[in-house]
Amino acid sequence: MKQRKRLRRSRVLLAVIMFGLAFVALSGCNMVKGIGEDISAISQGGQDIIDDMGS
Numbered sequence: 001m002k003q004r005k006r007l008r009r010s011r012v013l014l015a016v017i018m019f020g021l022a023f024v025a026l027s028g029c030n031m032v033k034g035i036g037e038d039i040s041a042i043s044q045g046g047q048d049i050i051d052d053m054g055s
């Protein structure tokens with residue numbers, strides 16, 4: 001009986017850890033994508049200013 005409880009706890013703990021890792025991985029991907037978009041927008045804005053100054 002103790003072995004079943006231990007096995008069940010292990011499975012629950014493993015499921016919680018896997019869910020947590022998946023959440024962190026997905027959050028990290030979205031953050032990196034957002035930063036990349038911000039950098040692109042800043043770069044494009046800077047290029048627009050340079051182009052406007054040259055005209």
